[in-house]
Amino acid sequence: MSALLPGATIGIFGGGQLGRMIAMAARGMGYRILVLDPDPGCPARFVVDGCIEASWDDSRGAANLARGCDVVTLEIEQIAYASMEAAAAYCPVRPGGAMLAIIQNRIEQKDWLRKHGFPIGDYRAVRSLDETRDAIHALGGKAFCKSAQGGYDGRGQGKVGFSGPVSEDQVRGAWQALGEGPGVVEKAVELEREISVMVARSPRGEVKVYPAAWNHHENQILDWSVIPAPISPGLEARARQIAGEIADTFALEGLLAVELFVTTGGELLVNELAPRPHNSYHESERACVTSQFEQAVRAVCDLPLGDVDVVQPAAIANLLGDLWINPDKTPRQPHFDAALAVPGVRLHLYEKLKPRKGRKMGHLSAVGATSEEAVERVLAAKAAL
Known part of the structure; x- marks a missing residue:
């Protein structure tokens, strides 16, 4: 097995912001980039060598992408x-289809984690309204309901039992949130915080596990994240161990983000897996020796993996389309100059052409002497917008 050196061509399933940032890192290293995306105006289009307009289930389009590439990777889980x-059939695909098939279905993913002995919260797979009702009550009446496939940033999800006893209307609402299709009902846990751990593994078996990121969500969308997470060394070591073991069990080739709950009792539970760069590691560009995007290139090209040590604490805050829209729904321009006046802050926009409520349009990043200072700076910059 030999490394794919600069000058080779990398294909990416998906031209969203993650594909764009992988492409920017790859171009800086001397690679050519092709992407496949249903949107001809996708964010990556402006920084790649070519873009194939095709849906995620277009096998012919996928084959056309791979014919022109030396390796193909992905930035989204919805690939058929x-x-x-x-x-x-034309070149290596990293991560592979067998791993993706497990991860892109929440029922399969949770069953796989449980089968292999990884710590997860109590859950039930449901495929009908009656099963949803039974699962909610069996799990104590306070639960999150998530569709088996698709759904992220709060879509395809609902919660019940957080404002008193569960009514039949709430049960039906939960079933509708699942799209009236297969899903999982997860028992709510008492959370101290949410963290994630990014792990990279190359085809030759080299593994690098990043320090944990501490994540804060609003309306089930990541609001801000910071590296390193302010957690105990023991908890940090355990989280990184879990992530590394999951990657090895999958025989991962590429990146894997492992989202984890830290309970008030100090327990670590795996929430979800993402076989790609992750929103919570955007700050790795400033916090770590090697960003997650450069590491993705190194991993899929079977290059030696980069150092993941923290150089300085760094945080990001997501910028949603709401910032571009006034309360009366007329367009507005965020005050980026005011945000950039905050020391240590940088602006990252994705060139998405149409802002929409809840749509990720970009992010701010900030560095600080401590994780807390980095978060304070990036939130002050966001408030200035």
């Missing part, structure tokens, strides 16, 4: 297994 297989 048949598309992954079509691409794999």
